[in-house]
Amino acid sequence: MKRAAGAALVALATLLPTGCGSASPGLPGCGATERLGLIAQSVPSAGYLPCITALPVGWHSSGLLVESGRTQAELTSDRAAGHPVRVRLSAGCDPGPATALPPRSPGGRSYLLLSSIAPRYSGMLFDVFPGGCVTYRFDFARDRHIALMAELQSAVGLLARRQLRLELRRELGIELGP
Amino acid sequence: MATVAADPPGPGGAAIQGGRRRRPSGEPPPLPRPVAASTRWYLGALLATAVLEGCLAIHPLRRWITAADGRLLTGLARLRGDWSTPAFRALESLGSADSVRVLAWTTIAILLLARRFRHLLTYLAVLLVVVTGTSALAQWSGRMRPAAVAIVGPWHGYSHPAGPVTVLAAVSVGAVNTLIPSGAWRNRATALAAAAVAALAASRLVLGADHPSDTLAALGIGWALSVVAYRWITPDEVFAVRYRRGNAAHLDVTGRRGEAIRRALDQQLGIRAESVEPFGQAGSAGSTPLRIGIRHPDGRPGTLFAKLYALNHLRADRSYKLARMVRYGRLEDEKPFSTVRRLAEYEDHLLRLLRDARLPTPRPYGFVEITPEREYLVVMSFLEQAQELGSRPVTDTEIDGALRIVRQLWRAGVAHRDIKPSNVLLAGGRVWLIDVAFATVRPTPWRQAVDLANMMLTLALVGEPERIYHRALALFTPDDVAEAFAASRGVTVPSQLRGRLRRHGRDLMAEFRRLAPDRPPVAIQLWSLRRVAVTTGMLVAVLAGLAGIYAYTQVAGLL
Secondary structure (H helix, E strand, C coil), X not given: CHHHHHHHHHHHHHHHHHHHCCCCXXXXXXXXXXXXXXXXXXXXXXXEEEEECCCCCCEEEEEEEEECCEEEXXXXXXXXXXXXXXXXXXXXXXXXXXXXXXXXCCCCEXXXXXXXXXXXEEEEEEEEECCEEEEEEEEEEHHHHHHHHHHHHHHEEEEEHHHHHHHHHHHHCCCCCC | CCXXXXXXXXXXXXXXXXXXXXXXXXXXXXXXXXCCHHHHHHHHHHHHHHHHHHHHCCHHHHXXXXXXXXXXXXXXXXXXXXXHHHHHHXXXXXXXXXXXXXXXXXXXXXXXXXXXXXXXXXXXXXXXXXXXXXXXXXXXXCCCCCCCCCCCCCCEXXXXXXXXHHHHHHHHHHHHHHHCCCCHHHHHHHHHHHHHHHHHHHHHHHCXXXXXXXXXXXXXXXXHHHHHHHHHHCCXXXXXXXXXXXXXCCCCCCHHHHHHHXXXXXXXXXXCEEEEEECCHHHCCCCEEEEEEEECCCCCEEEEEEEEEEXXXXXXXXXXXXXXXXXXXXXXXXXXXXXXXXXXXXXHHHHHHHHHCCCCCCCEEEEEEEECCCEEEEEEECCCCCEEHHHCCXXXXXXXXXXXXXXXXXXXXEECCCCCHHHEEEECCEEEECCCCCCXXXXXXXXXXXXXXXXXXXXXXXXXXXXXXXXXXXXXXXXHHHHHHHHCCHHHCCHHHHHHHHHHCCCHHHHHHHHCCCCCCCCCCCCCHHHHHHHHHXXXXXXXXXXXXXXXXXXXXXX
C-alpha cells in the first residue's frame, strides 16, 4: 500500500501543476478556426469575435473560459504583472458615458471609459458591434500606460463572423449558425 | 491425550502419491492470473478510443467524423419535443457538479470509514488521471460544439471528450469497484451506473451538447480506463471488497483458488489434498494460514499446515518493515522481500535449516506455485492438539525444553526474532517452535540474546521468574542472561508478549535484571542514515500530501 501511496503522491505532484499553474490556455489566434468556432457558439448573435492577431513581446494570454452566453480570457504583460487585462465577449454591454474612439471593426463602435488616470491608468475599453460586445478591463501603471494600451489594441483583433463561417465550411464542412 | 500426528511420511511415504510432475511449457499454472473476457473488451475499447483520437488529429478524417456526427445528431434532434426536451434536461442534471460531488465524497467517506486505503488511493488517483487527462485532451483537441443542430441548454468548454459523461462514468465506476463486493450486487450496481451514464450521454446528444464521437471518447476514458485501472491495481482476487469482520490479509481459499491449491499440491509435491480450509487466522496477518486435510493410502486421515503468501502479504511486509524503521530505527537489516517467491523460498529455507539443526520445528514439505510471482503456498507438518506455552502452568521439563530451543538456535547461528506465547507450542509432551518467517541466519549478537530474554519472559508468564532463572543457568551462564536483559527493551519484545506482560502486572523484565549480574545496557542501533532519510522523506510526503489535498479537490472538481 505504501507503494501505491507513493505512486499517488507522485501522480499528484506531477499532475497538479497542469491543473493549477499558468499553463491554462488563453484566447486563440485568429487562424485557429475551430477554437474560434466555439467562441462564436458561446455568443451566437455576435457579428465579430475577439482573437489574438499577434502577441507583443512580453505579453501572454491565459484563463480562457468559454461557455454558453459568454467568453472571457486574460492578457498579461510582464510590465503589468499582477494586473491582467480581462477580455470578455458577451451579447451586449452598456458603455455609458464612455468616450468614443475610432472604430476597430467595420460597422462597429469603440469606446474608452476611464475610472482613474493617476496614480494608475485604469478603466474599460469597449468594442460594440451588431449582436455583441467585447470589453477590456485594464489597470496599468501611469508611466507605462501609453505603450501598453497600444500593444493591447494591436494584440486583440476582431474576426468577422461571416469570415469564420466561410473558413469553417471550407475546412471542416461545418455550417456555423445562425 | 495430546499427540503429534503432524508428520505424514516423507518422500516416498504414504502421503506422497506420485502425482508430482513437471509443468510442460505452455501449460498454464494452477491459478493463472485471471483476465476476464470483459477486461479484454475494455482494453479493446481503450484502443478504439486511442484510434478515434488519432483519426480526429487527421484533418480529412476529422471532417468526415464531424459530418457523420452531424447526421446522427440531426436524427436524434427529432426526439426533442414539448414534453421530451424538459425530460432530457432533467436527465442531464445527472452529470451536474453537485451530483458528482455527492457521489464522490460519499465514496471517499465510506472508504475512509472502512479503512480501505488502497482502494481510496486508487480511487483518488484514477479520478485525478481521468479529470486532468480529459482536460488536457479537450485543450489539445480544441473541438467546437456541434453545429449541425441548435444546442439546448447550457454548456461549458470544448466539446471533445464529453466532460460531464467522462466524470460521471469515472466516479460511478469508482464507487462500484471500491464499495460493492464482487458478485451479484456489483453486477446490479454496475448496471445501475451504466444506466445513469447512458441516460446522461443520451440526453446530451439529443440536446445537441456533444458530438457522438465526444461521447464515445468519454466512455472510453471515464468508464473503460477506470475499470481496467481498478482491475489492475486492486484485483478482487487479492484485494476483495468485503464488509464482514475478518482480517483483510486472508485470501478466500474456496472456488478457483481452492481447486488450484489442490492441483498444485498434487502436481508439485505429490500430496493429494482432500480439504483446504482456513486455520488460526486470528493470530496471523502476514499470510493466510491453512489446514490441509489429506488421506493416507491405508485410509487414515492426515493433516498438513500451510501458509499462503500473496502480493498483499508482500506489500504488508514492506509496510511493516518501513513503519518499524521509522518508528524504532533500524534494529538490524530488515530488508523487505522483493517478490512473493522470495518470501516463500525464505520461509521454506529456514524450516529446512532449523530441521537440519534438529530444532523442534514443523517439518517442511516444500512450497508450491499457485500463480507465478503472485501466490505461493509453503507446506509443513501440522501440530495436532497443540497449546500455547502461556496457556497453563509449565513443568520443569517444559521450561528446560523451551530454553534448550534457544540454546539450539544459538548453536545453529540463528535468531528467531519473534519468540512469544503463540509461537512456542506444547504438543505431544514436547515444546515446539513455530513461525520461522522472521528468523535470521547470522544475526547481530544482541538479537540472539534477545531471543533468550523473550523466551524467559514467555515462560515467566506461567512460572516464577526465580525458577525460570535457575533453570536457565543449567544451559546458559549468568552473563548470557545478563546480556539478554541488557539488550531487551520494549521495542525488542513482540507485541503479543508485550501485551501479556502488561496484563500480568509484575515487571518481569526488572525482576530478571535483578536476578542476573549487573550489566550496562547493550546499545542497539536505533539511528541510521537510512532511517533519517526515510523519516524525512515520509514527513515531506505527508506535508506535500496535505498541501496537495486542497489542490487535488480543486483539480478533480470535488469542491
